[in-house]
Amino acid sequence: MKQLVIFDLDGTLLNTIADLAASTNYALRGCGYPEHRVEEYLYFVGNGITKLFERALPEAARTAENVAHMRTLFLEYYTEHNTDHTRPYDGIVRLLDELSGQGVKLAVASNKYQAGTEKLVAHYFPRVPFVAVLGQREGVPTKPAPDIVYDIMQRAGVEKVDTLYVGDSDVDMCTARAAGVESAGVIWGFRGRDELSRAGATHLVDTPDDILHLCGIGV
Numbered sequence: 222m223k224q225l226v227i228f229d230l231d232g233t234l235l236n237t238i239a240d241l242a243a244s245t246n247y248a249l250r251g252c253g254y255p256e257h258r259v260e261e262y263l264y265f266v267g268n269g270i271t272k273l274f275e276r277a278l279p280e281a282a283r284t285a286e287n288v289a290h291m292r293t294l295f296l297e298y299y300t301e302h303n304t305d306h307t308r309p310y311d312g313i314v315r316l317l318d319e320l321s322g323q324g325v326k327l328a329v330a331s332n333k334y335q336a337g338t339e340k341l342v343a344h345y346f347p348r349v350p351f352v353a354v355l356g357q358r359e360g361v362p363t364k365p366a367p368d369i370v371y372d373i374m375q376r377a378g379v380e381k382v383d384t385l386y387v388g389d390s391d392v393d394m395c396t397a398r399a400a401g402v403e404s405a406g407v408i409w410g411f412r413g414r415d416e417l418s419r420a421g422a423t424h425l426v427d428t429p430d431d432i433l434h435l436c437g438i439g440v
Contacts, residue, residue, distance in 0.1 A: 222437035225379040226320060227370060229388035230331035230338060231266060232410035234313050235345060238262055239306035245277050248294035252287060254279055263411045267392045269332040269363045270295065303337065309345055310409055312429035317349045323438050328353040328373045332363045352377045365392050367400035385435060394420035405435055
């Protein structure tokens with residue numbers, strides 16, 4: 222039985238893509254650049270908001286000044302609208318409750334900026350006793366660097382062999398591999414089965430109940 226399960230946030234616990242797209246398009250409009258369809262954002266996200274802005278901007282416009290302006294406008298809008306369309310995926314609340322009830326420690330490891338990560342987790346999962354909720358922080362490398370996983374394992378007092386990392390993208394699978402922990406790639410997220418397989422997912426899961434089985438818990 223796993224003692225610690227670390228979850229990615231966007232595309233794993235929460236379907237955030239519509240609000241991320243709307244907020245980035247708001248920033249693009251404010252900067253005078255073309256907007257993108259929601260579906261395009263599935264491949265823009267995953268490496269933090271700076272990389273999101275760089276991917277959304279036209280190639281010739283990817284300057285530090287434009288990224289900084291995008292960030293200001295994005296945060297202005299997203300802070301007020303980040304729960305407009307965002308919802309937990311089906312079965313996630315039950316999964317977290319079941320794992321916690323069985324004594325499994327839970328944590329969130331996201332490339333979303335720290336304040337946004339904390340706000341969404343508190344809003345959608347107020348009853349879940351996470352041992353750590355970590356996002357993108359100044360001076361800490363973003364995923365796929367394994368630092369965030371090491372930090373969480375230290376806080377939880379759990380070893381690699383007893384840890385499962387759950388995510389929806391190649392970034393997540395590479396993070397788990399770099400940290401030396403088992404990974405579970407969720408096919409309901411932003412990227413899908415092929416990308417997760419190519420990225421070396423230890424397990425592929427079709428439903429949240431599959432994660433319970435991986436942790437040695439019957440359903």
